[in-house]
Every structure is written in C-alpha cells, then in structure tokens.
Amino acid sequence: MKYKKYIFAVFRNLMLLLIGFIVVFPILIMISNSFKLPDDIFVKRINLIPAKVTVSNYVRAWVDYDVPTWFWNSIGTAVGITILQLIICILASYSVVFFEFKGRNIIFSFFVASMLVPFQVTMIPNYILVSKMGILNTWTAVILPNLANAFGIFILRQHFKSFPYSLYEAAIIEGCNSLEILWSIVIPICKAFIVALLILFFIDAWNLYFWPLLVMRTPESKTLSIGLQQFIDYELGHRWGNFMATATLACLPTMIIYIIMQKQIIATYAKSGLKG
Amino acid sequence: MMKKHRIIPYIYLLPAIFFFLVFKYWPMVFGFFLSLSKWNFISSIQWVGIDNYIHMFSRSLFINAVSNTGKYTAILLPSYIIIPLLLALMILQVRNKTLASLYKPVIFLPTILSFAITCMVWMWVFNPSFGALNTVLSYFGIKPIYWLSDSKIALWSIILVSGWKTFGYNMILFIAGLSTISDELLEASIIDGANAWQTFWKIKWPMLGPTTFFILITSIIYATDKAFIPINVLTRGGPHDATTNLAHAIYVFGFEMFNSGIANAVSMFTFFIFLILTYVLMKIIGERIYYEV
Numbered sequence: 001m002k003y004k005k006y007i008f009a010v011f012r013n014l015m016l017l018l019i020g021f022i023v024v025f026p027i028l029i030m031i032s033n034s035f036k037l038p039d040d041i042f043v044k045r046i047n048l049i050p051a052k053v054t055v056s057n058y059v060r061a062w063v064d065y066d067v068p069t070w071f072w073n074s075i076g077t078a079v080g081i082t083i084l085q086l087i088i089c090i091l092a093s094y095s096v097v098f099f100e101f102k103g104r105n106i107i108f109s110f111f112v113a114s115m116l117v118p119f120q121v122t123m124i125p126n127y128i129l130v131s132k133m134g135i136l137n138t139w140t141a142v143i144l145p146n147l148a149n150a151f152g153i154f155i156l157r158q159h160f161k162s163f164p165y166s167l168y169e170a171a172i173i174e175g176c177n178s179l180e181i182l183w184s185i186v187i188p189i190c191k192a193f194i195v196a197l198l199i200l201f202f203i204d205a206w207n208l209y210f211w212p213l214l215v216m217r218t219p220e221s222k223t224l225s226i227g228l229q230q231f232i233d234y235e236l237g238h239r240w241g242n243f244m245a246t247a248t249l250a251c252l253p254t255m256i257i258y259i260i261m262q263k264q265i266i267a268t269y270a271k272s273g274l275k276g
Numbered sequence: 277m278m279k280k281h282r283i284i285p286y287i288y289l290l291p292a293i294f295f296f297l298v299f300k301y302w303p304m305v306f307g308f309f310l311s312l313s314k315w316n317f318i319s320s321i322q323w324v325g326i327d328n329y330i331h332m333f334s335r336s337l338f339i340n341a342v343s344n345t346g347k348y349t350a351i352l353l354p355s356y357i358i359i360p361l362l363l364a365l366m367i368l369q370v371r372n373k374t375l376a377s378l379y380k381p382v383i384f385l386p387t388i389l390s391f392a393i394t395c396m397v398w399m400w401v402f403n404p405s406f407g408a409l410n411t412v413l414s415y416f417g418i419k420p421i422y423w424l425s426d427s428k429i430a431l432w433s434i435i436l437v438s439g440w441k442t443f444g445y446n447m448i449l450f451i452a453g454l455s456t457i458s459d460e461l462l463e464a465s466i467i468d469g470a471n472a473w474q475t476f477w478k479i480k481w482p483m484l485g486p487t488t489f490f491i492l493i494t495s496i497i498y499a500t501d502k503a504f505i506p507i508n509v510l511t512r513g514g515p516h517d518a519t520t521n522l523a524h525a526i527y528v529f530g531f532e533m534f535n536s537g538i539a540n541a542v543s544m545f546t547f548f549i550f551l552i553l554t555y556v557l558m559k560i561i562g563e564r565i566y567y568e569v
Contacts, residue, residue, distance in 0.1 A: 012366050013375060019363070020382040023440065027385065029408060030397045042406050044414065088291045095288035107289060114300040118501045118550055120523040121543045124530045125303035125310065128317075148295040178284055209392035209505055210523075214531065225392040229509070232396055240400060247393050258388050262381045269387065269445060270452035 027251070034058070034244035041240055057245035061231075067246050069220055070227035074206060074250070077142040077223060081205035084143065086198055089152035094182050096153075097160040098168060108157070115150045119210065127214050137221035142212050146205065152197065155272065159193050160186070196268040199261060203254050224250040304547075311540035318534075328541035338542060340517035341525035344431065348499035348521060351435055356495045357488060359439070360446035364454060365476075367447070380451070384444040391441055391502075395509040398437050399424070402510070427518035430511050434519050437506045442498065446491050453487035454480060489561050496553055500546055522546045 028048055033041050034057055036050040061067050096108050126145050135141045163186060171181045187194065209225045216222050228250065231243035258265055311329070314322040332338045363383065370376040386394060401408045402423035410420045423433045457480060465475050504523040507513055513520035513528065520528070522542065530539030 009371065012369060013372070016363075016366060016370070016375075016379050020379055023383050023444065024385060025408070026394060026397045026401055026440075027389070029401065033400070044406055044411050046408055046411055088295065091288040092292035095285040099285035099288075101282075101285045104285075107293070111292065111296060114296055116551065116554065117300055117304060118497060118523075118547060120501055120504075120526045121307060121547045122300060122303035124526070124536060124539055124543065125306040126299055127530075128306075129298075129303065144295070145299040148292070148298075148300045150296075153292065203388050207390035207392070209390070213508075225390050228393055228396060232399060243396065244400075247397060250393055251389050254388050254390075258381075258385070265388065266380065266384055266448055269384075270448050 030244050030251070031248050033240065034248045036241065036244075038241055041244075057241040058249070061242040061246045065231075065242065065246075066219055066222070066227060067249075070222050070224045070246075071249070073139065073216070073221060074223040074225075076139045077208070077212070078202055078205040080139060080143045081146045081208075082198060082201045084147050085149045085152055085201050085205075086194070088147055089149055089156050089197075090182070090187070090194070092153045093156035093160055094186065096157055097163070098178070098181075098186075108153075111150045111153050114148065115154075123211070123214065130215055136215055137218045141215040142208070142223070145211065146208070149201075151272065152201065155197065158271075159190060163189065192264075196261075196264045199257055199265060200268050200272075203257070203265075206254055307540045307543055310536050311544045313537055315536040316534045317536060324537065328537040329545070332538050332541050332545070335538065337517055337520065337525050337528060338538075341520045341522050341542070344517075344519060345500050345521045347431060348435065348438075348503055349496055352438060352499055353492060353495050355435075355439060356442060356446055356498075357491055360443050360491075361450050361484075363443065363447045364450035368451065368454060380448070384448055386441045387445045387448075391505045392509055394441070395437060395506045398440075398506075399510055402433060424511050425515055427515045430515060430519045434503065434506050434510065437510070438498065438503060441506075449487050449491060450484065453484045457483050485561070489557070492557055492561070493554060496550065496557075500550060 032048045032050055035053045035055070037052060037054055037056075040047070040051045092111070096104060122145075130136060130141045130145070135144075167185060167189070168181060171185050176184075207225065208223070212223045212226050216226055219227075224246070228243060228246055231239045231246065310321075312323065312325055314324045314327070367376065367379050370379065400406075404410055404420045404422050404425075407423070409423065413419075413421065421429060424430050461479060462475060465479055470478065500521060501523045503521050504527065507519050507521060507524045508527070511519045513524045523546075526539050526542050526546070529535050529542060533539075
C-alpha cells in the first residue's frame, strides 16, 4: 500500500517536471538563441547552451533597427494605459461602493455589460473614430480605447465592498471630504491590492497586440509586439538572431516583475476568475 | 446610514462613463449602421440595407471562418477544462514543498508574456528545417512535418500554441476553486467511506461549477476573438483559410480588402452568435451551479 503511494508520487512529479519543461522550453530557446551566432542557430540539433556566447544580436538589433523607438513606444503606451485605467477604475468603483445615489446599479450594470462586447465588434468603428480624431500613429490612439476597463471596475468594487465601513464613517465625522477620504484612507488601506491590480494592468497593456497593430502603422510608431514581426517576415528576410534578442528584451520587464512578485500576481489572476 | 448624495458620485463616475460611451457603446451602434451600408473607408457611405448580411454567406472566407471557429470551440472547450483540471489536481497532491512551489509559477509563466511575441518564438519551434519539434521527431526517424503550411495540420498547431498559452491560467483558476472547498466537507466524505473518485464527482466537481462556467465563456471568447493573435502571427489565416477565425476574417475584410460593410456585418454576426451561446450556456449550466454565498 505504502509502496504504491510512493510510485504514484514519483510518477506524478516526473510528469509535472516534464510538462513544466515543455512549457518553459520556447522561452529557453528564445533566450539561448539570442546569444548564439547564426551558424549556431541554424542547426538541426537541440542545443540550449550556445557554443559561443555573443551579444552581437542585441547590439545589432539595438543599433541597426528601430528597437529603441519600439521600446519607448511600448513603455509610453503601457504606462499611460496603466495609470489612467487605474485612476478611472478607482474613481468609478469608489463612487459605486461608498455613495448612495439614483441609478447606481444601472450605471454599474452599464459598465459590466460591456464585458459581453467582443473586441472585434468595436474595432473598426473605433479605428474610424481614432483616424477621424487625427491621432493615428500616436500613443493617444493606443491609450484612449483601452480606458474603458469593465474588469477593473468590477474587481475593485468587489474589494472595496469589504472595506471597514466604520472607518469611512469616522472620517466623515472628522469632517474629511470624499476626495480626502479616498486619497488618505481608502487607497492606503487597499494599497496591496491596488499595486497587484496595477501590475496586472501593466502586463496586459505591455502585451497588447491587436489594437496597436491597427493604429500604429508607421515604422516610428510601432510597439515591440508589432515591430518584432518585421524580423521574421518572409519578404524582408528572416533575422532570427536579432529577433530572439529583441524578443528577450521585450519579455524582460514582465518577467522581472513576475519573478519578484510571482505569488501576488498569481493570486490576483486567480481572483479574476472568481466572478461567479 | 449612508447619506444621499446629489452630484459628487456622478463626478467620480464621469470619466468612466465617458470612455465606455465613446469607445464601447457608440462603436456598437456605429458598427451596426456600417453593417447596413457600403463603404471603402474613402468614398461616401452608401446605404444598402441587409445586403452585406446576404453577401457574406457567399464569401468563402466567412464560411471558413465560421467553420474553423466552430472547430476551435469544439476542441478547445473540453481541453481547456480537462487538462488544466488534471494539472490542478496533480499539483495539489504534491507533498514536496520545493517542487510544489516550482510547478505553479512555471506552468503559469506563458500567461504573463506577450502572446504575440511568444507566438513568433513558436514560429521558430515549428520551423520545418531547424525547429525543435521536427528535430525531436527526427530522432525517432519521423519525416519533417510542415506544421504551419500543411492545411491539415496548421489548425492543430494553432490549438497547440493556444493550449500552451492558456492551460496555466485555467489551472490557477481550478486550484483557486479547489482550495475554497472546506476541509471538513472533504473529511466528512472520507469518513463516510467515499473513495477519491466519488469525492471528486460528488463534491469537488459540483463545487467547481462557477470556475468551469467562467472557463467555458472565456474559451468561446478565445476561439472567436483571442485566437486572432496566433492565427495572424503564425499563419495569417492560411493556408487557404484553413486556420482563419471570425476575428481574423473581420480583420481581413476590413483592413486588407477595405470592405467596411461586410467586415461590420461579420462583427455583428459574431456578436449575435456569442450572445446566444452565452445565453444557452447560462440556461444549461448556470442554473445548476452551486454558488457559495
């Protein structure tokens, strides 16, 4: 009986180790290829350790291509989206949870119902709107349509609901106005959750692909996800070495955040599914 | 008691309401209008009634997109539930602390990486001459497979990448769902003499209802919408529309053929199908879900 249990445990762990290896394998390939010379990349062999380590792929990509510009555009759009989304979502969910007013539930449903509208239904009208505004190929074009974030309002509302209401009342009696209460009581107390949400927003914004693909058409306006495609285009000739180097750089910000805050990030993602 | 407020709460809501109206609801109305008209993004808009909705059925791209979206849904729906659930159950049984804390973040890793960029890396893995997949197969004497250019296989390659991206996230959802089940309930069932199999079907599976339901809905969204990323990066819908889905067809109609009418008609069609599926799922499963209050 005990023997059988032991075999099961070994089998289970071997299985999970294998699956884990398969999952990280493409990432390992990416990192290892980024440090390889071309004749080391184009071989029919699984070699995760470069024969000779070189940084020339990084240097060439950074110097010969628009990689710094793409990087800058990714940072600008992602930071813009993250901060504005957070401000808008906090204000809206603060209002919905802490105030009582006419139409409160209707307005909340108005936000949540938009989760049922798939992205591709709004993309062409939004593209037309953005181009009529004359902001194609600018950061604003990427940022604006992403500011309607129903998920953020929803999950913040869930969290604010568990806020100790007596604290809020005490502050009112003290004579604080609602903005002071939000800034100096609600936000500091919910800091951990807000930081976790901020990271979630940033990861999503950093990884955007479909919308920037539509509105960032000029070479100088591309973000990393869009620009990288030019390295692997058939017509332009593959540049796998440069691609792997830039892709590694592009994955670095989210990977570093993930390594540092892995537990909180996974917990926040887990909460995102418990909408019920 | 909360006091009634007149203006302040609306001021806080204003930015959100503005962005939802301008970038979510107005586009829907405008999109519906565009689906009833003919336009190439340059000339003047011409009213054509329901013509686009009739014409789209004679477009092979649309027909292929519908049938592929059906295939993606049919394959992804069960696999997005079964595999992550098995992984979750396996990981929860791991006793070794170091190993247990290793598996979760590793399998979850693809969730936080740019799907577009990792798809491009997968393109290298799929490469017929130098890619890792064919290299491994060649060790077993299997001839090179054209993962992305063989029209019989390309759809499965897209599904493989989709699984790689999503299994970890769904697994985390299942782990979260499973850990909300109280130990007393599980102990009680063991005392009552239930075996692991019975405990799973009688207690765990019903309690996972909300999680499973959420994953079903997101899988449908994935098949119609998010699968755009691997499709556009890896195959551009090809070969011969073999991998295109509804989102990709809308993209091609709109931004490659500049046919705003058909593109928006397909959008509206997608939206309608999505609403029906969600409603049906809610009717079938939603009512049977056990909600913990």
